[in-house]
Amino acid sequence: MAQLEGRLAEMRAAQETQRAEVNGRRQAAEGVRQARLAERDAMAGSVNRALRQRYERLRTVKLTRVVMALDGAACSACFTTVPLNRRNQIRAGTLIDACESCGVILFAPEEIE
Ligand SMILES: [Zn+2]
Secondary structure: OHHHHHHHHHHHHHHHHHHHHHHHHHHHHHHHHHHHHHHHHHHOOOOOOOOHHHHHHHHHOOOOOOOOEEEEEEOOOOEOOOOHHHHHHHEEEOOEOOOOOOOEEEEOOOOEE
């Protein structure tokens, strides 16, 4: 038993430098992350509040595919047809709306001539 404990202590000592290095890298990464989160918050401050809340809510339940393009007459996430009136408003930029079926925020892609 004492032999095993001695061996454990040896192994811990051998890993000390590497552990310190990993900790240093982790702290540096955390610093970068905090700076990026602050930048994101500053940018998001210019977004309409209700729209931002909707986006953040979607982000908590879906990891990706929160803002999706209209694909012809349909939502490009779930392929449910979006009513013509709402499609026209989204294309005209007078409405930012969510898909009635899956909830993603829809936008009109630029028309390719
Ligand atoms: Zn959808």
